[in-house]
Amino acid sequence: MPAEVTGCRVYVNTLAEARPVVVADCAAAGTVDSRGEALKALQGLLGLLSRELSLRLEPEGPESYEAEPLARRRYTVHILRLRGGGEARLVEARGGVLAAALVAPLDAVPGAREALAGGAVEVGEAPRPPVLLRRPILEPDGEPAGQGRIPRFVTYAVEGLPARAPRAWEILVHTPGGRRRLGQELIEERAGWRLLYLHCVTGWSVGPRKWLAAPLGEVLRAARAPLPGDGWLLARSAGGYSAVLPLPLALEAAYLAVGLEEGPLPLERGAPVRLLAPTLYGWKSVKWLREIHVLESYVDGYWEARGYHERGLVAAEERFKLRNPGLLEDHALKPPEPR
Ligand SMILES: Nc1nc2c(c(=O)[nH]1)N[C@H]1C(S)=C(S)[C@@H](COP(=O)(O)O)O[C@H]1N2
Numbered sequence: 001m002p003a004e005v006t007g008c009r010v011y012v013n014t015l016a017e018a019r020p021v022v023v024a025d026c027a028a029a030g031t032v033d034s035r036g037e038a039l040k041a042l043q044g045l046l047g048l049l050s051r052e053l054s055l056r057l058e059p060e061g062p063e064s065y066e067a068e069p070l071a072r073r074r075y076t077v078h079i080l081r082l083r084g085g086g087e088a089r090l091v092e093a094r095g096g097v098l099a100a101a102l103v104a105p106l107d108a109v110p111g112a113r114e115a116l117a118g119g120a121v122e123v124g125e126a127p128r129p130p131v132l133l134r135r136p137i138l139e140p141d142g143e144p145a146g147q148g149r150i151p152r153f154v155t156y157a158v159e160g161l162p163a164r165a166p167r168a169w170e171i172l173v174h175t176p177g178g179r180r181r182l183g184q185e186l187i188e189e190r191a192g193w194r195l196l197y198l199h200c201v202t203g204w205s206v207g208p209r210k211w212l213a214a215p216l217g218e219v220l221r222a223a224r225a226p227l228p229g230d231g232w233l234l235a236r237s238a239g240g241y242s243a244v245l246p247l248p249l250a251l252e253a254a255y256l257a258v259g260l261e262e263g264p265l266p267l268e269r270g271a272p273v274r275l276l277a278p279t280l281y282g283w284k285s286v287k288w289l290r291e292i293h294v295l296e297s298y299v300d301g302y303w304e305a306r307g308y309h310e311r312g313l314v315a316a317e318e319r320f321k322l323r324n325p326g327l328l329e330d331h332a333l334k335p336p337e338p339r
């Protein structure tokens with residue numbers, strides 16, 4: 001079966017980027033045999049969206065092609081740049097289509113806001129990420145599946161490294177029930193030295209390292225932040241990077257880190273304060289944390305809008321959004337034999 005886009009969840013994301021973006025997160029089925037097939041599937045995505053949304057975006061050539069090795073699997077991300085800004089993507093692993101997405105700045109999509117308000121495209125439920133890959137949680141060397149330990153951190157900063165850490169700071173918390181501010185003292189009083197890991201989705205892990213970290217749930221409760229029983233937490237950095245975490249998991253297993261290895265948190269590790277969610281892949285651990293949004297429904301953060309998983313559990317290898325569980329039965333997607 002050639003790859004086909006079967007349905008999309010379309011929404012305006014006003015939180016994830018500096019400018020609001022239109023995100024279409026689509027289900028795709030089938031296989032792609034070649035680059036040509038992948039581009040046809042992308043054209044299908046655009047066709048479906050332009051019919052429903054009257055998107056007037058035309059693909060800008062030449063189409064780019066990007067391969068990203070993730071652990072021992074090779075994922076290929078096919079990208080079609082759009083005239084007027086934004087891009088359409090198809091994530092493929094050894095022939096199987098995993099996810100299709102379109103991300104475009106709102107102002108590049110004439111009438112998108114009205115069309116969305118008018119229900120032009122069926123807006124689906126917030127995805128409940130299923131656990132799709134069943135592999136041994138730990139490899140023989142004690143690392144989570146698909147991870148290898150390295151001695152030093154790799155520094156990531158898609159928004160660019162800040163010049164310096166502010167001396168005085170606080171974290172702004174927005175919830176449906178009101179706003180709170182998390183002051184430095186509130187966090188530092190609850191911080192203790194803990195041995196924690198960081199697992200980047202690209203395959204490297206660093207740990208255990210001693211972090212001075214306060215449990216996020218404890219801090220939010222101390223600030224009397226009104227917290228629903230379910231939902232999502234979007235964390236945003238001072239420079240606009242963002243990541244989304246399931247709220248219950250964030251309250252139970254995420255930390256606010258202010259120190260590392262007996263010292264203050266270094267600037268490149270996220271000073272003055274970073275999120276640390278050791279059970280989730282590293283992209284959820286937002287550095288230079290500035291804002292927390294408690295949300296009823298799901299929105300993509302920076303990497304989620306680029307195909308990364310909504311939840312990102314390390315133990316279940318939730319690396320990319322996987323929309324086609326059936327494909328995993330396909331032998332092309334069977335996990336590699338243990339070494
Ligand atoms: N603000 C911000 N936080 C971020 C990132 C980023 O680019 N910007 N990258 C994420 C990714 S992909 C990983 S793996 C970890 C890496 O943390 P490190 O730079 O301390 O090694 O930070 C996460 N937090």
Ligand SMILES: [Mo]
Nearest residue numbers: 200201282283
């Ligand atoms: Mo990462």
